[in-house]
Amino acid sequence: MTEKKEYGWLPLSRATVRTGIPLSGIPGEPGRHCPMHTALALAKQLGDISTLVVGTAECGYYSRYVMTEPRGKNGELHYVYELDANEVVFGCRKGLMDAIGEMDREGTKLILLILTCVPALIGEDMKAVIDELDGKVRAKLFFIDGAHFKYNGYLTGFLDTYCQLGEVYNNTESQEFMLKTWLGQEICEADSGREDQEPIHKETGQVNFLGSLRGVEALALKNFLTEAGYGLLEMNPGNITGKLAKLWESSLSVLQDPYQGMLAKTLKKPVISLCRSFLADDIREDYRTLKKMLIPKGNTEEEFQFSSYKELKDREEKACRELRRIPFIITVQELLALPIAAYLAALGMEPKLLGVESFLEEDVLYRERILNEGYNPYLVTITEEKNLREWGKDYPLLSVGHSSAVPESRVINNLKVQKIFALLGYERSILLLDHLMELAEEMKKGGVADGLI
Amino acid sequence: MRKIAIYGKGGIGKSTTVSNLSAALAARGLKVMQIGCDPKADSTRNLTGGVKIKTVLDVLRDSSEVALSDIVTEGDLGVLCVEAGGPVPGVGCAGRGIITAFEKLNELDAYETYQPDIVLYDVLGDVVCGGFAMPIRGGYAEEVCIVTSGEMMALYAASNIAYAVKSFGKRGYASLKGLILNAKNIEREDELVRDAAKEMEASILYKIDRNPLVQKAEDIGKTVVAAFPDSPLAGEYEKLSRILCP
Numbered sequence: 001m002t003e004k005k006e007y008g009w010l011p012l013s014r015a016t017v018r019t020g021i022p023l024s025g026i027p028g029e030p031g032r033h034c035p036m037h038t039a040l041a042l043a044k045q046l047g048d049i050s051t052l053v054v055g056t057a058e059c060g061y062y063s064r065y066v067m068t069e070p071r072g073k074n075g076e077l078h079y080v081y082e083l084d085a086n087e088v089v090f091g092c093r094k095g096l097m098d099a100i101g102e103m104d105r106e107g108t109k110l111i112l113l114i115l116t117c118v119p120a121l122i123g124e125d126m127k128a129v130i131d132e133l134d135g136k137v138r139a140k141l142f143f144i145d146g147a148h149f150k151y152n153g154y155l156t157g158f159l160d161t162y163c164q165l166g167e168v169y170n171n172t173e174s175q176e177f178m179l180k181t182w183l184g185q186e187i188c189e190a191d192s193g194r195e196d197q198e199p200i201h202k203e204t205g206q207v208n209f210l211g212s213l214r215g216v217e218a219l220a221l222k223n224f225l226t227e228a229g230y231g232l233l234e235m236n237p238g239n240i241t242g243k244l245a246k247l248w249e250s251s252l253s254v255l256q257d258p259y260q261g262m263l264a265k266t267l268k269k270p271v272i273s274l275c276r277s278f279l280a281d282d283i284r285e286d287y288r289t290l291k292k293m294l295i296p297k298g299n300t301e302e303e304f305q306f307s308s309y310k311e312l313k314d315r316e317e318k319a320c321r322e323l324r325r326i327p328f329i330i331t332v333q334e335l336l337a338l339p340i341a342a343y344l345a346a347l348g349m350e351p352k353l354l355g356v357e358s359f360l361e362e363d364v365l366y367r368e369r370i371l372n373e374g375y376n377p378y379l380v381t382i383t384e385e386k387n388l389r390e391w392g393k394d395y396p397l398l399s400v401g402h403s404s405a406v407p408e409s410r411v412i413n414n415l416k417v418q419k420i421f422a423l424l425g426y427e428r429s430i431l432l433l434d435h436l437m438e439l440a441e442e443m444k445k446g447g448v449a450d451g452l453i
Numbered sequence: 454m455r456k457i458a459i460y461g462k463g464g465i466g467k468s469t470t471v472s473n474l475s476a477a478l479a480a481r482g483l484k485v486m487q488i489g490c491d492p493k494a495d496s497t498r499n500l501t502g503g504v505k506i507k508t509v510l511d512v513l514r515d516s517s518e519v520a521l522s523d524i525v526t527e528g529d530l531g532v533l534c535v536e537a538g539g540p541v542p543g544v545g546c547a548g549r550g551i552i553t554a555f556e557k558l559n560e561l562d563a564y565e566t567y568q569p570d571i572v573l574y575d576v577l578g579d580v581v582c583g584g585f586a587m588p589i590r591g592g593y594a595e596e597v598c599i600v601t602s603g604e605m606m607a608l609y610a611a612s613n614i615a616y617a618v619k620s621f622g623k624r625g626y627a628s629l630k631g632l633i634l635n636a637k638n639i640e641r642e643d644e645l646v647r648d649a650a651k652e653m654e655a656s657i658l659y660k661i662d663r664n665p666l667v668q669k670a671e672d673i674g675k676t677v678v679a680a681f682p683d684s685p686l687a688g689e690y691e692k693l694s695r696i697l698c699p
Contacts, residue, residue, distance in 0.1 A: 016518055091583065123552050123583025125590055128624035150556075 007387045009378035012367055015359045020152075024355075025384035032383060035146040036114050038157025040066040040078075042259075043112050048241040049165075050076040050108040050139070054096060054124070055116030057082050063114075076110075077103050083118060091124060097133060104137035110168070110241065112161065113143035120147035142168045153357040153381070155334065163262035169244045170266075205230050206249055207294070210264055211256025211275070212236040215423035217305060218256075224304055228295050235260060252293060256424050258335035261362070275336060276362070278343035278429045280312040287425070308426035315433045316347060322437050324348040329392070331355045331382055332401030332417050338366035340400065341377060343429070344436075345370050351377040352395060353388070398439050400432075410439050454564065455698055458574040458588040458627060461600035462610035466635040469667055470600050471575040472499045472532075476678035477687070477694040478571055479530035486525075486569035487532055488558075490588055491577035492539025492547045500528030503674020508538020509554040521561050529679045533567055548584020555587050571698055578610070589618065589627035596630040598658065598697070601649075603634075603642030608649045615653040631658040633693070638663050659693045661686075 008022050015021075027033070036053060040063055043049040050072075053063045060080035067078035081099045083092045096113075103111055115126050126143040133141060144160040145151070151160075207230050213222055222232050233246055237257075247267060255264045255273045264271045272290050277283045287304045303309070327350040330337045334356050341351040351370060356379050359367075370377065382388070385404045392405035399406040402414050412420070412435045420431045461467045468489070475487045489496025494508045506526040512519050528534040537554035539547040558564075564572070574588035588594050597618050601611040611632060618629045632655055634646050643660070650657050670680040678687045 018518060121546070121549055123548060123587065125583070125586075125624065127591060128621075128626070131591070131625050132623050 007380075007391060009353070009380045011376050012354070012379055013371055013376050015363075015367060015379055017359060017361050017364065019359050021356055021358055021379050021381050023383045024380045025387050027383040032154055032381070033152050034062070034148045035144070035151050035154065035157035035160070036063060036116055036148075037066055038154040039112065039114050039144050039146055039161045040157075042158050042161045042237075044072070045237050046165075046240050047072070048074055048076055048110065050103060050111045051078045051114060052099060052103065052111055053080045053114045053116060054092065054119050054126075055080070055083065055114075056118050059116040059118075075107065077106060077108055079103060088118060088122060091122060092119060093124065093129060096124075096129060100129075100133060100137060100139070100141065104139045108139045110140050111142075112164075113141060114146045115143055117147045117149055120145060120150065140168050155357045158259040159262045162260045163266050165240075165244060166247055166263040166266050170248060206246065206251065207232055208247060208250040208253040208264075208267070208269070209234045209256065210253055210260040211424070212238070212422060215427050217308060217423065217425045217427040220305060221254075221425075225294070230294060235263075252290075254290065261335070273362075274424050276339040276366075277425075278339060278432070279346060280309055280316055280426065280429070283312070283425050283429070284309050305426060308430075312426040312430050312433075315430050319347045319433045319437060322440050323433075325350060326398055326440055326443075327352045327395045328398040328400065328436075329353040329355070329377075329388075329403060329406065330400045331403045332414060333421055335360075336421070338363045338370070340432075342366040342369040342373075345373040345375050347433075349398075349436075351375050352397060353378045353380060353391075355380060355382040355401070357381050396443065398436060398443070400436075409442055412436070412439065454569060454572065455596075456572040456574070456594040457596045457598060457630070457697060458576055458594035459598050459600060459633075460576050460614045461578075461633075461635075462607040463578040465600050465602060465607050465610075466661075466667075467577075467600045468496045468575055469499070469671070470633060470635060470661065471573050472497060473676045473678050473687075473690040474694055474697070475500065475532045475573055476530050476676040477690040478698060479532045480678055480682070480691070481694065483570040483698065484568065485532045486564075486567060486572045487528075487534055487575065488572065488588075489534075489536040489575050490551050490554075490585070491537070491575065492541070492550060493577070494536040494538045496575040497526075497528060497532075497534035497536060499671055499674060499676045500530075500532050500534050500679075501526060501674070502529075503671075506534055506536055508536040509557055510538035510550050513553065513557060519557065519561065521563055521566055524557075524561075525563065525567065529676065533569060535563070546584070548582040551584040551587050555593070559592075586617070586621070586626070589621065591625050594627040597627045598630050598633055599655070600633045600635050601646060602637040603639045603645040604637060608645065612649060612653055615655055619654075629653075629655050630697075631656040633658050634660040636660055636662050658696055659689075661689055661693070 010022055040051055043051050044066060053059055060082050063080055070078055072078060081096055087095060113126055130141045142164040144164055207225055209232050213234050225232050233243055233250060250269060252270045253264045253267055255261060255271055256275050258275045272286050274286050277286050291304060325348060329352055330340055337354040337356050341354055345351055354377050388403060388405035397406045399411045401417050402411055416435060420428055423431060459467055459471050471487060475485045479485045487497055494505055498505060509524045512523045524535055526534045537551050539550035574594055576585060576588055589597055599611045599614050601607045615629055632650055634657055636642055646657060664686045666677050666681055666684055666686050670677045673680060677684060678690055681687055
């Protein structure tokens with residue numbers, strides 16, 4: 001093989017927390033640099049959240065790509081507060097507070113303030129604005145810092161909005177109660193002493209499920225917890241705002257949607273990040289920990305979903321044979337790209353390129369796993385694919401997610417990916433492996449993609 | 454953890470006062486962190502042997518990967534020295550620099566990691582823009598001291614800062630603790646400062662008389678407390694430290 005052209009992509013071995021991830025190429029319009037876009041998109045999806053973009057005319061203009069109407073279907077308002085030239089010098093505090101007052105008089109219940117570059121640059125203190133309005137407006141207020149010069153990408157728009165949304169209903173009493181019973185910590189594969197987790201006090205009887213309950217296993221989990229006396233508070237993006245007040249009452253959070261990861265940390269309760277577990281043994285350990293924490297000792301119930309565990313173990317054995325040494329890329333599920341890659345690398349596949357926006361602390365564990373398997377894929381934020389196509393020509397790649405660098409016959413398309421990642425646990429991994437083995441099978445048979453037809 | 458911000462007219466002796474205060478507090482056994490909020494980055498020089506330490510913004514400019522050890526230097530008497538830094542005169546935005554430096558310190562959990570007993574923010578000149586108000590925002594300093602002399606411009610600046618601090622009252626920012634008189638021995642200095650303090654509704658916390666030992670200590674890159682620990686002036690700083698941190 002000839003020497004590969006360098007594209008300036010980042011090898012995983014050089015990635016650390018806060019390392020900038022290079023773009024694959026020129027971003028298309030309107031770019032993918034601005035957290036404001038995704039904050040608005042999330043607010044629109046969640047519904048019942050009014051928004052106020054605080055920025056310049058340009059921010060206002062581009063915000064209308066997402067919020068096309070000033071009034072949402074449930075009456076929520078989507079406004080823009082545009083700073084004029086004087087306000088850039090003197091600050092926009094007074095005008096901003098007047099605008100919030102106006103939205104409050106219109107009957108808004110919950111307002112997301114999005115601080116964009118210019119007010120962030122001049123040091124506008126949004127927290128102080130919210131504190132000062134406390135008790136003076138009926139609407140609940142929260143803000144995210146959407147300054148793209150600080151947070152260059154889409155992810156913080158999602159992560160921060162969820163996180164701050166959770167904080168809106170944070171009250172001292174809930175916090176103090178939880179501090180008495182448990183000081184929150186994330187329970188993940190890296191934690192030692194997992195076997196020593198004490199059962200959680202059952203007073204509240206509620207578990208947060210951060211994500212959507214879909215699929216057989218998710219419903220089985222719900223039944224399992226219900227029978228054990230726990231209510232499951234499902235934080236489904238389709239129906240979240242009405243449940244926020246109860247978030248802080250739960251004993252523990254199960255994280256299925258990685259975009260709610262910062263929210264999970266904010267709640268300061270134990271977290272089981274089921275979304276990052278793909279290996280059968282890891283998932284099993286998560287369920288065992290969950291059971292140990294919630295069910296009193298001495299309970300003789302059989303292991304949760306043991307038959308699914310065995311089914312996945314069988315699949316993994318088969319995958320080790322059928323997927324061995326097949327190179328792959330991941331172009332979707334940015335927050336889970338490293339856990340997925342670590343999983344598939346453990347089964348013998350070769351990760352070549354992972355589409356991510358940033359490298360987070362949670363990714364360190366998976367980086368080590370991938371490197372320990374002897375692989376060093378590129379990390380890149382996929383904006384356009386000309387370079388990817390050129391680079392990908394020399395590899396018989398499979399792709400998790402659409403990519404024009406890979407023939408369609410070797411791609412798990414985005415729709416299928418959505419269906420896979422709507423599931424959790426064993427069910428999710430089984431479906432992922434089935435799709436990959438299907439593609440591998442097709443690849444062996446050959447076809448247009450392999451120049452045989 | 455106490456957090457105090459010190460403001461005052463440029464050249465009034467803030468950094469001298471703050472670094473001696475830090476040294477005096479440290480000599481009492483307290484763990485002290487001094488954060489210079491000035492693009493000149495010279496607040497902690499007398500704690501580091503006259504050598505300027507690397508600033509937060511310099512480190513950030515050179516590398517996106519920053520560790521606390523890159524930006525926190527242990528100086529004399531164990532004082533933890535941090536300089537926010539900023540652009541050279543005439544370019545960029547110094548206020549933005551202060552905000553960035555503070556955000557980075559927060560991001561790196563500087564306070565949680567070092568757990569100082571007291572944090573002193575040495576802030577340049579007047580409160581000229583939003584960035585320079587950063588040290589007195591919620592989560593940072595709870596109290597503000599203003600260093601002044603009896604000179605008109607110094608008192609004018611002190612009054613300006615006091616007014617700003619009071620107007621931030623509704624935002625939950627730091628409150629004005631009082632004035633520190635760094636005497637220049639001008640005529641009727643005490644009376645002038647007393648009258649100005651009354652107008653500002655502030656108290657005079659302490660008076661530090663002019664003393665050549667300050668210059669002698671600075672010449673060797675040290676604070677008076679470190680260079681001349683048995684001097685009456687070192688004793689004055691110790692007394693001031695007990696007023697601010699009993």
